[in-house]
Amino acid sequence: EIVMTQSPATLSVSPGERATLSCRASQSVGSNLAWYQQRPGQAPRLLIYGASTRATDIPARFSGSGSGTEFTLTISSLQSEDFAVYYCQHFNNWPPLTFGGGTEVEIK
Amino acid sequence: QVQLVESGGGVVQPGGSLRLSCAASGFTFSKYGMHWVRQAPGKGLEWVAFIRYDGINKYYTDFVKGRFTISRDNSKNTLYLQMNSLRPEDTAVYYCAQGSGYCDSWGQGSLVTVSS
Numbered sequence: 001e002i003v004m005t006q007s008p009a010t011l012s013v014s015p016g017e018r019a020t021l022s023c024r025a026s027q028s029v030g031s032n033l034a035w036y037q038q039r040p041g042q043a044p045r046l047l048i049y050g051a052s053t054r055a056t057d058i059p060a061r062f063s064g065s066g067s068g069t070e071f072t073l074t075i076s077s078l079q080s081e082d083f084a085v086y087y088c089q090h091f092n093n094w095p096p097l098t099f100g101g102g103t104e105v106e107i108k
Numbered sequence: 109q110v111q112l113v114e115s116g117g118g119v120v121q122p123g124g125s126l127r128l129s130c131a132a133s134g135f136t137f138s139k140y141g142m143h144w145v146r147q148a149p150g151k152g153l154e155w156v157a158f159i160r161y162d163g164i165n166k167y168y169t170d171f172v173k174g175r176f177t178i179s180r181d182n183s184k185n186t187l188y189l190q191m192n193s194l195r196p197e198d199t200a201v202y203y204c205a206q207g208s209g210y211c212d213s214w215g216q217g218s219l220v221t222v223s224s
């Protein structure tokens with residue numbers, strides 16, 4: 001099973017600032033990596049797939065990068081609606097699919 | 109637009125059974141794989157099961173193998189999760205999601221509580 005590790009667990013950021021979230025895989029997953037956003041009380045929402053492709057209707061301030069075992073989600077200028085929990089998930093040689101433990105982006 | 113609506117959750121005793129349903133609309137259901145993903149209270153996301161678009165291939169996480177069964181009825185645009193021998197650690201919000209490797213669209217979730 002591929003283990004996904006996200007860091008940091010919590011990220012404190014001021015509105016308008018840049019946020020950088022990390023995700024590491026225990027073995028190479030190529031570019032088979034997705035990112036999701038989950039706001040409080042809501043279902044997750046797909047942000048990024050294929051490590052760097054934004055899903056439909058996702059704003060350009062969200063960008064994904066990386067390949068192999070190291071991945072990054074960057075939010076260029078945080079808006080109020082971006083304060084949420086973010087999860088990465090691999091989809092390489094599955095099952096099983098596995099998610100990271102999540103990074104909570106909170107208001108500083 | 110894609111809409112996924114789960115139902116069937118509730119409170120059940122340990123060892124009991126429950127069947128979740130997920131009604132799909134806004135897309136051609138019979139052409140897409142579907143997942144169940146769960147989230148225990150205050151915890152992260154955990155993938156549970158997947159079924160291919162035609163229902164032929166099914167995959168499960170080890171924690172539910174032999175206890176849960178994923179199925180679908182393409183004539184009714186509905187996904188199911190039959191859960192037997194439920195344990196307290198199965199308590200979670202269960203989401204259905206459209207997609208193959210990753211989850212494109214998600215339902216709002218259905219809460220399952222396993223408690224005596």
